[in-house]
Amino acid sequence: MVAACLATAAGQTLRVDFPAESPVTVVSADWGASEASPRGGALVVDLHTTLRLRNSGAAAIRGVTLVVLAQEVTPGGKASVSVPSLNVAPGETFPVRIDLRLLRPLQATAGPLVRVELDGVLFDDLTFYGPDRLNSRRTMTAWEIEARRDRRYFKSVLAARGPEGLRQEMLASLARQADRPSLDVQISRRGRATALAAGRRLEFAFLRWPDAPVEPLSGAALVAPQEARDAVLDVRNRSGRLVRYFEIGWILQDRFGREYLAGSVPAEILLRPGETAQVSTDTTLRFSRAVPVEAMKGFVSRVEFDNGEFWVPSRERLAGDRLDRLIGPSPEEQRLVNLYRKKGLEALIDELNRF
Amino acid sequence: MSHPQANLLALFAGGELPWWMRWRLRRHLGVCQTCRREVEGYRRAAAWFRQAAAELPADFDWERAAAEMRANIQLGLEAGECVSAPGRAPAALRWRVAAALASIAVVVVGGWWLHMPHPKAPRPEAPLVESTSDGIQVRESEGSLALLNPRAAPVMVFASAEGAMTARFVDEETGLVTVNNVYVE
Numbered sequence: 030m031v032a033a034c035l036a037t038a039a040g041q042t043l044r045v046d047f048p049a050e051s052p053v054t055v056v057s058a059d060w061g062a063s064e065a066s067p068r069g070g071a072l073v074v075d076l077h078t079t080l081r082l083r084n085s086g087a088a089a090i091r092g093v094t095l096v097v098l099a100q101e102v103t104p105g106g107k108a109s110v111s112v113p114s115l116n117v118a119p120g121e122t123f124p125v126r127i128d129l130r131l132l133r134p135l136q137a138t139a140g141p142l143v144r145v146e147l148d149g150v151l152f153d154d155l156t157f158y159g160p161d162r163l164n165s166r167r168t169m170t171a172w173e174i175e176a177r178r179d180r181r182y183f184k185s186v187l188a189a190r191g192p193e194g195l196r197q198e199m200l201a202s203l204a205r206q207a208d209r210p211s212l213d214v215q216i217s218r219r220g221r222a223t224a225l226a227a228g229r230r231l232e233f234a235f236l237r238w239p240d241a242p243v244e245p246l247s248g249a250a251l252v253a254p255q256e257a258r259d260a261v262l263d264v265r266n267r268s269g270r271l272v273r274y275f276e277i278g279w280i281l282q283d284r285f286g287r288e289y290l291a292g293s294v295p296a297e298i299l300l301r302p303g304e305t306a307q308v309s310t311d312t313t314l315r316f317s318r319a320v321p322v323e324a325m326k327g328f329v330s331r332v333e334f335d336n337g338e339f340w341v342p343s344r345e346r347l348a349g350d351r352l353d354r355l356i357g358p359s360p361e362e363q364r365l366v367n368l369y370r371k372k373g374l375e376a377l378i379d380e381l382n383r384f
Numbered sequence: 385m386s387h388p389q390a391n392l393l394a395l396f397a398g399g400e401l402p403w404w405m406r407w408r409l410r411r412h413l414g415v416c417q418t419c420r421r422e423v424e425g426y427r428r429a430a431a432w433f434r435q436a437a438a439e440l441p442a443d444f445d446w447e448r449a450a451a452e453m454r455a456n457i458q459l460g461l462e463a464g465e466c467v468s469a470p471g472r473a474p475a476a477l478r479w480r481v482a483a484a485l486a487s488i489a490v491v492v493v494g495g496w497w498l499h500m501p502h503p504k505a506p507r508p509e510a511p512l513v514e515s516t517s518d519g520i521q522v523r524e525s526e527g528s529l530a531l532l533n534p535r536a537a538p539v540m541v542f543a544s545a546e547g548a549m550t551a552r553f554v555d556e557e558t559g560l561v562t563v564n565n566v567y568v569e
Contacts, residue, residue, distance in 0.1 A: 071527065099529045105511035106522030108531050111563040124558050128534075130518070133527035163567070206538065207407045210399075213427070214543040215514035218568060260545060279545070292543035310545040317427055318398065357540045360552060360561040367554040 043076060044141035052086030052150055052158050053093060056122055067135065074131040076143065083122045088152040090117040091173050094165035095125060098144045102133040109148060109163050113172040113360040116153075116383065155337075167274060171331055174339045176361030180384050182344050183365065187381065192374055199369040199377070202362060205354045212281075212289040213317035228253040233262070236328040236350050242268035242340050243275045243329050246305065250279075254319035257281065257291055261309045262327070266300035271335035273299055280326040280355060289320065290355045293330060328352065387419055388412060397426035413517075414536050420517045511568045513549040515541045520549045522566040531564035 045055055061077040084090050092115055097108040110127050117123045131142065149159030151169040159165070187195045228251035235245040248262035260279065266272045277294045296308040328350070332340040347353045358366065369377040388396075388409055395401045396409045413420050511524045520541065521530035533539045534553055542550040547568040555562050 075532075097529070097531070099527075102527035103511060103522050103524050103529045105524055106513065106529065106566060106568050108522065108529055108567070109565045110531065111565070112560055113563060114561050124555075124560070126555055126558070126562060128519075128532040130521075130530040130532055131527065132530075163565075206540075208403045209540065211541065213515050213541070214549070215512055216543055216545075216547055216549060216568065217512040218510060218547060290542070292545050294545045312545050312547050314543060314545065318430055357542075357552075360563065363540075363552065363554055364559070364561045367559060371559065 043078070043143045043145065045080065045145045047147045051147055052084065053082045053090070053147065054085045056081040056083050068132070070135060071132050072135050074133070074142065076127070076129050076131070078127050080125045080127065080145075081122050082125060084117045084119050086150075086152070086158070087119055088154060088156070089119070090115050090123075090150055091153050091176075092151040092169040093125065094148040094150075094159075094163065094169065095127070096144075096146045096148045096163060097127065097129060098146070099131055099133075099142060100144075101142065102131055107163075109165070111165065111169065113169055114176055114364045167333060170337070171333075171339050171341060172360050175341050175359035178341065178344065179359050179362045179365070180381060184381055187378065192378065195377065196369075196374055199366055199374075202358055202366045203370065206358060206363075206366070209354060209357055210287060210289050212291065212320065214292065215315040215317075216292075217313050217315070218311060228256070228258065231322065231325050233325050233327040236326060236352075238329065238342065238346055240340075240346075241329040241342070242266065242270065242332045242334070243272060243300070245277060245327055245329065248277075248327060250325065252281075252322045252325070254321065256313055256315045257322070257325075258313040259310065260294055261307060262294060262296075263305060263307050264296075264300070265305040266302055268332075268334075269302050271299065271301055272332055273297065273335050274331075274333035275300075275329060276331040278328045278330040278352070278356060280328075280352075281320060281322050282324040282326065284321045284323045288326075288355055290357075294327075299335075330356070387416065390422070393419060393422050394426050397423045398430060410538065414538070424517045513547065513566045513568045515543075515549055515551065520551045520564060520566050522568055529566070531566060 045058065047053065047055060058081070059079045061079070063074075063076045063078065065072055065074045067073075080095075082093070092111065092113040094109055094111040097110060099107075108129070110125060112123070112125055115123060127145065129143070133142075147159055148163050149157055149161050149165040149169065151157055151166065151173060155170055155173065157166040157170075183195060183198060186198050190197075230249050231252050233245070233248035233250070235248070237244065244265045244267045246263040246265055248260065250260035251258050257279075262277060264275070264277075274295070274297050276296070279291045279294055280288050281291045282288045292314055294308065294310055296306075298306055298308060300306055328342070330342065334340070342352075344353070347356070357363075365377060365380065368380055392401070392405070392409065396406060396413075401409065413423060511522055513520065513522050516530070519530050519532040521528050531551065533551060534556065537553045537556050539551050539553045542552070544550070549566050551564045553562060554560070
């Protein structure tokens with residue numbers, strides 16, 4: 030392993046470990062304003078670093094995911110930082126910024142407090158390198174498929190409606206992002222020692238898309254003013270292909286008609302053509318405020334086939350059912366809109382023409 | 385730096401502002417830690433009150449509770465008149481009245497206390513993930529690990545029922561999309 034062990038201002042350590050044969054290598058690390066300060070009986074450690082990585086491989090990189098581990102502090106949890114929508118040619122470098130805060134007991138621990146490891150790198154031919162402990166291959170591949178879908182769409186807008194049409198699309202996307210309803214959520218596994226409010230069982234209404242390989246048949250969850258839990262979904266694989274993963278988007282509607290994306294229900298399950306299955310969650314979604322839930326909607330947001338290919342909803346489907354304002358833009362749309370906002374229409378058109 | 389009025393921050397915390405005002409306030413909150421803390425405080429207080437209300441027994445009889453309170457107040461007033469009349473009651477009687485009042489007070493306060501919904505602070509025995517005004521974090525009994533949001537850029541947060549939380553934003557310096565995740569195992 031190639032290791033870079035870096036000291037923070039508080040004398041604690043952060044260790045960056047990449048495999049020796051990794052197609053990305055650490056060039057440098059900038060530590061900015063990292064610091065540690067006592068708070069009551071605990072120590073708050075703020076770590077701010079920008080790792081500069083080099084593409085040492087032979088293919089262009091589309092995305093990278095780093096795992097962030099603090100085993101002494103949170104043995105039951107972990108974190109990761111991903112950078113999708115990259116276009117890094119061999120030999121080029123790119124930054125990955127990590128801003129983290131640790132709250133830990135004052136007692137000193139031996140060894141590195143935080144370890145940063147490589148979970149995976151996605152290349153432009155959709156090949157992947159890395160241990161993939163966080164399923165980052167799946168996530169980054171889906172982002173890349175969405176990125177291609179969105180670039181194709183914006184290019185078609187440019188071709189059909191010209192620069193002014195593209196500008197309108199960017200402004201509409203900015204408006205959707207500003208208007209996206211948000212709901213702060215806390216997630217815990219079942220069995221956690223918290224008071225569960227008495228819930229009522231509510232059925233899902235599904236958005237049925239004929240081109241979706243997986244069809245939701247029925248489903249329900251327990252909802253209370255401040256939480257939703259125990260979602261159970263029945264689905265059928267109506268495609269002619271073996272499905273190994275899918276996600277259902279979960280929308281809550283309150284009594285005033287306001288809708289929120291509560292979360293997604295992922296399922297890693299082998300579904301043969303025509304087969305039905307039931308999936309359930311063992312987590313509780315606890316909201317930061319009471320939401321008088323009157324109805325729930327579900328929609329298929331992602332399907333992975335056995336050969337690693339993906340299905341994602343088209344932009345037309347998302348816009349037609351007004352889901353685009355709820356689920357937000359793809360990472361690539363977010364990047365392109367930001368490019369337009371910062372550098373203008375010409376820069377955006379140049380960027381689209383690079384692909 | 386000028387700060388928004390407190391009532392606007394409270395309305396923002398409750399999601400009650402129209403979108404353009406929400407957008408303006410969100411921009412301010414992106415750069416003002418003081419106001420972010422204020423909003424977080426409003427949210428916590430509102431959450432506590434809602435939780436308290438939600439945890440009242442389903443069959444709680446408000447009419448009866450009001451009637452009991454009126455009766456207790458009336459009884460207290462009448463008892464007060466008894467003890468406040470100077471020189472009319474012997475000392476033993478005054479002590480008996482005082483003891484009765486004390487008993488009533490114990491019953492009333494005890495009943496109120498038992499019916500009062502007490503906030504149950506989550507005991508993080510098992511890890512959980514959550515979004516806060518600072519970012520997303522995984523929290524356990526001994527500590528927490530948070531990935532922080534940028535101060536200036538808008539952040540989109542997503543939850544997954546498999547026990548993961550995602551915060552996505554565009555880094556203002558590099559123009560690159562960054563996706564932070566925290567997971568609970």
